[in-house]
Amino acid sequence: MSNDAVIEIRNLSKIYRDFWGRKKVQAVKSLSMDVKRGEVFGLLGPNGSGKTTTMKMLLGLLFPTSGEMTILGKPASDVSKNEKIGYLPEESYLYRFLNADETLDFYGRLFKMSSAERNRRADELIEMVGLGKARHRQLKEYSKGMTRRIGLAQALINNPDLVLLDEPTSGLDPIGTREMKDLILRLKSEGKTVVMCSHQLADVQDVCDRIAVLFQGELKVLGRVEDLLEVRNETQIRSSSLSDAAISDIREVLKKHNISDAVISRPRADLEELFLRTVRESGERPGRRFTTEEIAGKSGKSGGQA
Amino acid sequence: MDFDVAPFTLRDTAETVTSWLFLIGTLGVLSLLISLLLSVARNGAAGIGIFSRGLLSFLEDVGSLSPRRILALTNLTLKEAIRRKALLVFAVFSVLLMFAGWFLTNSNERAELQVGIHVAFILQTISWLMLPVVFFLSCWALPEDIRIRSLHTVVTKPARRIEIVLGRMFGMSLVMLLLLVSMGLIGYVWIMRQLPTEATSQLTCRVPVFGRLLFVNRAGQPEEKGINVGDVWDFRSHIEGDTRARGVFMFDDIDESTLVLGTEFASDGSGTMQVPGLKFECQFEAFRTVKGSESSIIEGVQAQYTLSNNPREDAFSLFSRSETLRPLAEALRDAQFRTAANRLEELSAKIAADGEAVKINKSPELQPADYIILQLGTLYAAGVMGEREDAALEATIAAFQKATEIGVDLINMASASPDVDGKAEKLSGLHKALAQSLTELAAVLTQEADTLHEHLPKLEVILPSFHVAEFHEGGQQNIKFVPRTVRFSADAETQSRFLAGLFEKLNNANQLVEGDGLSSQLAAQLQSEGKISEQNSSLVVEVLTEQLASGALKVEGGKLAVADGQRWYQFFDSLIQKNLLISGDDEGWMMERDLINDLTTKGRLRVEVACLNNQMYLGMARPDLFIRKPDRAFMIGYTKAMASTALMMMLIIVLGVTVSCIVKGPVALFFTLTFFIVGQFFHGFMHEILIAPPDGGMGAIASAVMTAQHRAPGIGMDVSEATQRVVQGIDAVPRAMLWGFSQIVPDFRAFNAASGFVENGFDVPFAETLIPAFLICLGFLIPCVLIAGALLKFRELESK
């Protein structure tokens, strides 16, 4: 892997078929994208747009109908890639009759980890996800958020280089959500790559470096969050506590430049808007991919503050 | 119903293994081909690449199995079963045992029946309770894992799918073993406590030595079967009472290890003692043709064992298979070697005449079968005599061998194609040579008659008679203990031979003669040396004194000799023939012989069973008489039965897990159950269809055609030969499929045998039950793991 792409997807398609081989849904349509080492990548899209399907194909749980992908430089069907991957499924499908300790121990045993290492790592992770008090209770007694947390812990048991998180914040309380985001940023700071799907756009906006938006299996938008959300036909001046005198000075300057519609407030454009717009426009104009420029331009036009 | 111990046997092991390999190979190649085709059909030319990459990665998986991961999965399965309360079966088991106690205990029953009922109850209950657990465990676990997607988190770890399969199989087997061992222990304790104390002594594992069963008909001729008295179930064959009819059981491998300790009355009347001996147990069936009184019915039938070691019977009985050779056989068997020589002369003349007849193309007097039996008979006689490793027999053996060799040449020539140059000429020559060799044999027999008589001694031990109850279901176990040093009342031949031996020995030690007369100590010496009763020894001394006086015996150089140079045994024989040695003791001529050394040759023991009552019949089958080796502890057989159950459960687990890799729980359950039921109840049936002769069984299409043409099955179809071949070809397809199916469905009957043995109080023989069961299990484990691993690897883990 000379370049720094951890995941490479080329023309990936997936058609779900029924027992008789008849087509049911095309969940992913010739998707191509890369995820680079060390970034936090967000997969967005409305329900049923193929995010989970894409992730499962990357993990070898589903087989692509066509197209190619490599993950950590290996084909998706190669089990040995899993040594360095952590996966948090959409819902935590763990063994409900085990307790937290046993769960982590069981998953740890599937890796080449000594028992001391497993114990140390389990303590660390349970501490990290805040399940210290519940570690000896069976998973079937856990609340949804607690299940999410133990799910996250098992995904990280092997100290993976690449973490795939399918809706990591779903079911978490605000504190949990905050902690999850902190954790993702911490993983990033440790040099790990994170790929996540989420509906919590604010969360994505907060942690992701780059995002891809899927709509009905098609890639609609792909780019850096900053670029996508930048409002180009506006200028924003941000400062802490401007005095009234300063504000009237600024107004003077603006007047001198014949600018009369200036609003002095925060810009409204955010990811949610981008997301909604993308979905709306994709519905109107199917089969079209939007460039970063287009997206940015549009956000100026419709979302600019006048 | 009687327990037929003829156990499940694997066909010839080598054949089984090759057909297994063949099947696995075919299955492997077939499944590879199908997957290749599927891959190509789905992906076009790229499919070949995809296929080969998949195959490679599968092989890599197989090569890189990790015990650590398999163990982790095994452990998981075990925990799951325990936490999911599979062990609740115990509760059911305990409740069943509690209630069963009330119903099963019936102190009126015979002890061994009670034992059988209790043991059967435990063994059956355990396996019937285990079955649902094992079926559900194996068929549900994986599909459930896939359905709730917990498998997703496992396969996204480095666990190979085949490891998941193995881990599941091992884990379930462990659960099953855990259950089985615990239930087994509880069951054991239950049996011990539940059985009335007098019945617990019956809790053993008998180790039987079974023999081969032949029959002798009422005229004294060997037969395959006895008489059928009209039983629907012809398991047993009958012998007629008070005739020469016998059931002959031939036991092999009788040696010191077969001996058991038994109680015997001391000969000096000082009470009982424990001595080694053979323990015979029988289960004959009595059958009467006349109305019996109540008392006679209770009394039953008198039967009698005769242990015999008759090398003449062994060596020469084959001749009696031919009508023409039967007189020869009888003469040889009765040690009438001079008569036998005459018979051979006659035979030789006939064969010489046949030689002439062959030359002028006339039909010979002797049948081809006679020649074959003659040849086999001489071969066999030489073989049996050779086994005795007795130098005195060598001349006779050589003469028999020569006849054998010429016999072979003759048979070969006779069956050669007619256009061999000068066939008639050569054949005629061979006839002459054979005739010549028989004449030589006759000469040898005449010359060696006495030697043969001496060196092929018959020994017959007639044991006291015993009762066989008429309704043997209600009868007692019929166990006869025969001490190793068996005392018996000798027949004439044994008696004369015995006295001859004794006299030769005393003569050599110069102990017979004192001066001109017999030693005064002779009577006492005979008593102590030969263990002859007081009356009998004084009788011998008395008769010999008379013989000495009459000049039939003489004293020469301090030794006693027969005046006309006869051998001792001939001398005594003639005395017995002249009724001079009729015992004064009402026990007759009692003497002792060693069961192992005197009565078996190369471990072979012949036991003849006779029925003594007129118009009564005794029914018997191979398992009806056996020799009991030292019993084993009940626990041993019980454990083996458990092991056999465990193997069966394991096979179900293997099948269930394999099927559940590709289909959902209920479907997997259906398939596995089908396998089980077909394997348990229809295997024999399938086998029968398959071995039916091809012309006897008609294919579906052929019979449809014939039905349409209104033709009888024997005539065949009214169609051209080509059509016929096509129809037969098509009909062969379901046959081949049935064959394949019958090979793929495991023969579950193999696992049932063990408990049958234990329930009936027998030990479980490894070779006939556990080893085939184990092999079957292994034979399925290996391909199933591979198939299951592949199925799981190449399927998508989506439950919808």
Ligand SMILES: Nc1ncnc2c1ncn2[C@@H]1O[C@H](COP(=O)(O)OP(=O)(O)OP(=O)(O)O)[C@@H](O)[C@H]1O
């Ligand atoms: N096993 C399946 N069989 C048939 N169709 C499926 C299957 N799984 C998913 N689909 C379909 O594929 C499409 C994409 O589903 P996917 O689960 O990837 O969406 P998603 O983007 O993850 O949605 P969500 O945000 O709700 O999680 C949907 O139309 C869905 O109905």
Ligand SMILES: [Mg+2]
């Ligand atoms: Mg999803």
